Amino acid sequence: MACTSNFSSLSKSWAVLDVPRGAPKATGLWLKRQFIFKTSRICMCMPTPTATQPIATPLIRDNESLLKYLRQPSVLPHEVDDSRKELLGRTRRQLRSTSEPLKAMNLIDTLQRLGLAYHFEDDMNAVLSQLSSSGQSDGDLLTTALRFRLLRHNGHKISSDIFQKFMDKNGKFKDSLKEDTMGLLSLYEASHIGANGEDILLEAMEFTEAHLKQSLPSLPTQLARKVSRALELPRHRRMARLEARRYIQEYSEEIGHDPNLLELAKLDYNKVQSLHQMELTEISRWWKQLGLVDKLTFARDRPLECFLWTVGILPEPKYSNCRIELAKTIAILLVIDDIFDTHGTIDELVLFTNAIRRWDLEAMEGLPEYMRICYMALYNTTNEICYKILKENGWSVLPYLKATWIDMIEGFMLEASWYNNGQEPNMEEYVENGVTTAGAYMAMVHLFFLIGQGVTEENVKLLMKPYPKLFSCSGRILRLWDDLGTAKEEQERGDLASSIQLFMRENNITCDEEGRKRILQLIDNLWKDLNWELVSRDAMPLAIIKAAFNMARSSQVVYQHEEESYFSSVDNYVESLFFTPIIN
Numbered sequence: 001m002a003c004t005s006n007f008s009s010l011s012k013s014w015a016v017l018d019v020p021r022g023a024p025k026a027t028g029l030w031l032k033r034q035f036i037f038k039t040s041r042i043c044m045c046m047p048t049p050t051a052t053q054p055i056a057t058p059l060i061r062d063n064e065s066l067l068k069y070l071r072q073p074s075v076l077p078h079e080v081d082d083s084r085k086e087l088l089g090r091t092r093r094q095l096r097s098t099s100e101p102l103k104a105m106n107l108i109d110t111l112q113r114l115g116l117a118y119h120f121e122d123d124m125n126a127v128l129s130q131l132s133s134s135g136q137s138d139g140d141l142l143t144t145a146l147r148f149r150l151l152r153h154n155g156h157k158i159s160s161d162i163f164q165k166f167m168d169k170n171g172k173f174k175d176s177l178k179e180d181t182m183g184l185l186s187l188y189e190a191s192h193i194g195a196n197g198e199d200i201l202l203e204a205m206e207f208t209e210a211h212l213k214q215s216l217p218s219l220p221t222q223l224a225r226k227v228s229r230a231l232e233l234p235r236h237r238r239m240a241r242l243e244a245r246r247y248i249q250e251y252s253e254e255i256g257h258d259p260n261l262l263e264l265a266k267l268d269y270n271k272v273q274s275l276h277q278m279e280l281t282e283i284s285r286w287w288k289q290l291g292l293v294d295k296l297t298f299a300r301d302r303p304l305e306c307f308l309w310t311v312g313i314l315p316e317p318k319y320s321n322c323r324i325e326l327a328k329t330i331a332i333l334l335v336i337d338d339i340f341d342t343h344g345t346i347d348e349l350v351l352f353t354n355a356i357r358r359w360d361l362e363a364m365e366g367l368p369e370y371m372r373i374c375y376m377a378l379y380n381t382t383n384e385i386c387y388k389i390l391k392e393n394g395w396s397v398l399p400y401l402k403a404t405w406i407d408m409i410e411g412f413m414l415e416a417s418w419y420n421n422g423q424e425p426n427m428e429e430y431v432e433n434g435v436t437t438a439g440a441y442m443a444m445v446h447l448f449f450l451i452g453q454g455v456t457e458e459n460v461k462l463l464m465k466p467y468p469k470l471f472s473c474s475g476r477i478l479r480l481w482d483d484l485g486t487a488k489e490e491q492e493r494g495d496l497a498s499s500i501q502l503f504m505r506e507n508n509i510t511c512d513e514e515g516r517k518r519i520l521q522l523i524d525n526l527w528k529d530l531n532w533e534l535v536s537r538d539a540m541p542l543a544i545i546k547a548a549f550n551m552a553r554s555s556q557v558v559y560q561h562e563e564e565s566y567f568s569s570v571d572n573y574v575e576s577l578f579f580t581p582i583i584n
Ligand SMILES: CC(C)=CCC/C(C)=C/COP(=O)(O)OP(=O)(O)O
Pocket: 012, 309, 330, 333, 334, 337, 341, 437, 438, 439, 440, 443, 482, 486, 551
């Protein structure tokens, strides 16, 4: 399928336009920013959803083309859906009747990887609770590590001490383990879910990585492929729906795979894809009706990008409404970001920030027209979300949602004033504020109420500054990936120094490559902090913990396109996630 567009990623790329004579009032650095437009879009060569052969189809760059395309969403024919249901019943029976622990764990692991686990939450939890209470200390490396990973990943308590039995008297992993490739792979995957302070898992990570790399050339082809994929990106950091799509293919090539499970995975993938198409239609219609980008022509028109985030953060089909509402908030965030980054003068931005702080419709009267439109879009959308939450759960959440938007816009204002005054924050100030301006807190606070599980008087109190560590760790990962993904362009246009440049200056690093490497190490450390949230499981509901982890995973998918890896084109992900069904 040929794509003729230059726009190859959804990160912003920039076109610097000639400054017209006699134009704007803004001066200095602001003038420079005024004429820079964020131009890129996710663009796609769309296949028709039912086509078996790719045919020439239009590029989808904007909301209008998306709406046209979505006129014919794909649906699973009744008879196909019936066989999907039959296969679901069969798999449930299989899960219930599997008594041998390793077999049951392998089945759960496969179901999770194929994107099917959401059908079997209760049954899987019953198995995992049993595994958790049985306190098994026997078992080989593969079994022990798999048990550890599944339990921790699914929110069950398990101590990393279970790996002590694989250490020798010098506190190193035993030499004999080096020959056990499957065991090493299982331990490698488990080690990535380790928290700060769990030194045994750090040791496990180094040990397994070194020996897996060493053994690669001598492994049989299929196993070698498995190992290199794991070395590229461990399971724990993969975005669920993308991994499901990828793994369905890999699973079909595995000797001894279960053909029924494979068939179920394919049918279910397509079923969820058509649900996503319906959600996209709703978002796209809402966006068109809102008409924000008709009035604010400089702003990003990217419903697909917003939706990609929400599918990454909330992969389970049951969160359909949450995805739709979250996508709306991200769409508005992007417009406000564009006002602050490219369009508004500093005086206008001060007015806007003050009006947002007041949060009432009268406050918008003194604003320029383009800001009034945006103000009201935010105001109305937030009220509508509050209304839905009130109707659903009886909670009045406006104070929380309002506060988190005010925090974000104050964060944008702080960036703007640093820029306007030629000031440079230090790395820590920049990153802490950058979590706010990336929308991480805003997204998490909205999701807390939209998901609406495990909400208590105590944890509601945590939804404001200083936001919980769970949100800030995941948000830091988002900010660092965002900066890694857009650093070159931002540097070229003389933008506010990002975390990469600040970090390099503070640490006397002159080589870009070294700078990026060190930022990737910071991300690795943040993952360990984030993993601690699974260990401690204190105040936050598991659904929100999972969403925060998923936000970190999705950031890598969205922004890693500059890195050389199999994550090479976000457009391809969007296409395979939302538009191209799996065809037998
Ligand atoms: C899940 C969420 C909240 C997603 C929003 C992602 C995001 C960082 C948007 C702003 O992008 P940008 O790269 O234009 O931001 P900046 O200008 O701040 O670098």
